[in-house]
Amino acid sequence: MFNNILIATDGSELAEKAVQQGLSLAKDMHATATVVRATPIPRVFVAEGVVMPPPPEVHDQIVQEVNAQFARIKSAASVAGVTCDTVHVDDDLPWHAILDTADKKKCDLIVMASHGRSGFSAAFLGSETQSVLAKSSIPVLVCR
Numbered sequence: 001m002f003n004n005i006l007i008a009t010d011g012s013e014l015a016e017k018a019v020q021q022g023l024s025l026a027k028d029m030h031a032t033a034t035v036v037r038a039t040p041i042p043r044v045f046v047a048e049g050v051v052m053p054p055p056p057e058v059h060d061q062i063v064q065e066v067n068a069q070f071a072r073i074k075s076a077a078s079v080a081g082v083t084c085d086t087v088h089v090d091d092d093l094p095w096h097a098i099l100d101t102a103d104k105k106k107c108d109l110i111v112m113a114s115h116g117r118s119g120f121s122a123a124f125l126g127s128e129t130q131s132v133l134a135k136s137s138i139p140v141l142v143c144r
Contacts, residue, residue, distance in 0.1 A: 006107035007035045008098045011069055014113040018143035019073055022111035023080050032083040034105045035073050037066050038097035041090050063088070095131035102138060110140045
């Protein structure tokens with residue numbers, strides 16, 4: 001039924017469960033998987049109206065963390081016999097990066113967690129899942 005499943009992750013524990021469910025679904029449907037992680041662009045606020053980029057080490061640390069996560073996911077996909085591509089996007093609007101990647105990769109299903117971050121981050125960032133559900137033109141499977 002589905003040929004290319006987009007699996008969105010933010011690295012949270014719940015998102016990792018959605019990754020596993022997405023890979024399992026891809027295996028069962030003989031589909032390929034594309035895993036996307038969108039990370040907000042880091043900024044340092046110095047004073048009102050003054051924003052500076054953080055030192056390069058901050059971005060490098062984020063890239064290392066994402067690459068390590070992608071290596072674990074690709075290994076799990078390989079064990080399951082699923083062809084898996086990964087995409088990392090720097091974007092302040094993760095829902096936008098998810099939908100853009102789904103479009104570019106011609107995905108026909110999005111799998112994601114019902115929520116990821118908690119506490120202040122969730123309130124500040126809003127519900128990425130809700131935005132994807134509201135704006136997606138393809139089916140979205142929400143995992144809990």
